[in-house]
Amino acid sequence: MQSSNSVSAFPKLPARYISVVMPFILSVLMTFVVSLIATLKNLGFSADLLTHWMPAWGLSWIVAFPVLLLVLPLVRRLVGIVCHKP
Numbered sequence: 001m002q003s004s005n006s007v008s009a010f011p012k013l014p015a016r017y018i019s020v021v022m023p024f025i026l027s028v029l030m031t032f033v034v035s036l037i038a039t040l041k042n043l044g045f046s047a048d049l050l051t052h053w054m055p056a057w058g059l060s061w062i063v064a065f066p067v068l069l070l071v072l073p074l075v076r077r078l079v080g081i082v083c084h085k086p
Helices: 015-043 049-082
Strands: none
Touching: 015 049
């Protein structure tokens, strides 16, 4: 019987990678949704939606990931200013 703490079958990365993995996942998800919305707004539901959306998503992610890596420390400081620490 597997432990209830086991989420996945693959090994986890060490905690030192959190500062890169979190913005990576956030940038993938956010650019996926935002680029879809922008593409739908510009083209509507069309047969070639996917062929326009995927390059838009790729370009969005290439920009968003490094930007998140750069601004995340500033965002953490700003959140610390406006929120009580746990």
